[in-house]
Amino acid sequence: PTPSYNYAVYFTGVCLGVMSGVWRCPHHHGAEAASIILARRQQGVVLFLGRRFGLGMLVVLGLRFLSKELAKLVVPAVFKALG
Numbered sequence: 001p002t003p004s005y006n007y008a009v010y011f012t013g014v015c016l017g018v019m020s021g022v023w024r025c026p027h028h029h030g031a032e033a034a035s036i037i038l039a040r041r042q043q044g045v046v047l048f049l050g051r052r053f054g055l056g057m058l059v060v061l062g063l064r065f066l067s068k069e070l071a072k073l074v075v076p077a078v079f080k081a082l083g
Helices: 003-024 030-043 043-083
Strands: none
Touching: 003 043, 030 043
């Protein structure tokens, strides 16, 4: 696998860990946030985690695309400036 693949896997794992921690410990959050999380729990674990994972993947893939495009613009300019 490529190095960028490893970072994407690590980031996805961290996101899943954070989301499962929030899922398991809503009493550590504010009352409003806890009520929202508990309401989402009522919908089922698969639906709740599926939405979070889907949104997380969209964010990761979007940021990955944007960072590649930004690198395509910045790296040549830096090399040109350095000579």
